Structure formats: structure tokens, C-alpha cells
Amino acid sequence: MELKFSVAGRISKPVDEVFEAVVSPDSLSQYFTTGGAKGRLQTGAEVTWDFHDFPGAFPVLVQEVVQNEKIVLQWEADRKTATWTTVTMEFTPLDANRTLVRISELGWPDTEAGLTSCLGNCEGWTGMLCAMKVWMEHGIKLRDGFYK
Numbered sequence: 132m133e134l135k136f137s138v139a140g141r142i143s144k145p146v147d148e149v150f151e152a153v154v155s156p157d158s159l160s161q162y163f164t165t166g167g168a169k170g171r172l173q174t175g176a177e178v179t180w181d182f183h184d185f186p187g188a189f190p191v192l193v194q195e196v197v198q199n200e201k202i203v204l205q206w207e208a209d210r211k212t213a214t215w216t217t218v219t220m221e222f223t224p225l226d227a228n229r230t231l232v233r234i235s236e237l238g239w240p241d242t243e244a245g246l247t248s249c250l251g252n253c254e255g256w257t258g259m260l261c262a263m264k265v266w267m268e269h270g271i272k273l274r275d276g277f278y279k
Contacts, residue, residue: 135237140260162266184278209248
């Protein structure tokens with residue numbers, strides 16, 4: 132059995148603004164990476180993401196970026212088992228001021244530890260989408276103080 136998931140949410144902003152909120156480290160640090168993001172997401176880049184709930188910067192290897200459409204990256208999703216996964220983010224304009232963001236992740240081993248890590252990341256990406264929505268639409272930093 133392949134362990135994978137896909138989550139999605141709609142943001143009431145144009146696709147170019149939503150895409151920029153993900154590729155820009157300054158923006159990503161506002162609503163997602165509670166410990167900060169370093170480096171812009173662009174094809175071939177290695178950037179780092181840090182989270183208060185998982186201290187220590189995670190290396191993120193950017194495989195592909197298609198402006199306003201898709202980001203594919205790999206990262207160490209589970210440090211305990213040294214499992215690297217592939218994350219695909221897709222951006223679909225629903226109209227001029229509304230964007231669907233779909234995040235899919237795969238690559239865990241078919242083990243109890245793999246399942247636990249997969250479910251944890253599903254929760255994390257769902258939280259990211261919720262935090263991005265309230266930050267972009269209302270200027271609220273949902274994750275502020277949530278983990279620290």
C-alpha cells in the first residue's frame with residue numbers, strides 16, 4: 132500500500148498573490164514556518180524551513196516551479212526514520228479573485244512509523260492551508276503562539 136494524501140483549500144485572492152505567498156520566504160514565515168523560512172522556492176534551490184514544534188531547520192529541495200501553477204519539492208518528512216517525501220502544490224484559479232490550492236505528499240514506507248508520519252504531515256499541511264487563508268484574507272497570524 133502506498134502511503135500518500137492530498138488536501139485542498141480555497142483562498143479568496145488571485146492566483147499570483149497566493150503563489151507568491153508560498154514561494155516568498157518572507158511571506159511563508161508570516162503564516163507557516165513559525166521558526167522562519169530561508170530562500171525563495173525556485174527550481175533547483177535548496178532552502179530551509181524551521182518550525183517551533185519541530186526545532187531545527189529542515190532542508191527543502193525544490194524540484195520544479197511552474198509560475199502560478201505548481202511547486203514540487205522534497206524534504207525529510209520524518210527525521211526519526213530519515214524518510215524523504217515528495218510534496219506537490221498545485222494552484223488553480225477559480226476566478227479572478229479566488230484560488231484553489233491542492234497539496235499532495237507521498238513517499239513514506241509502508242510501516243507503522245510511516246503511517247504515523249504521513250498522518251502528521253497531513254495535519255500539518257491542512258494547518259498550513261488554514262493559516263495561509265486567514266493570513267491572506269484577514270491579516271491574522273493563526274500559528275502565532277500555537278506551538279511555543
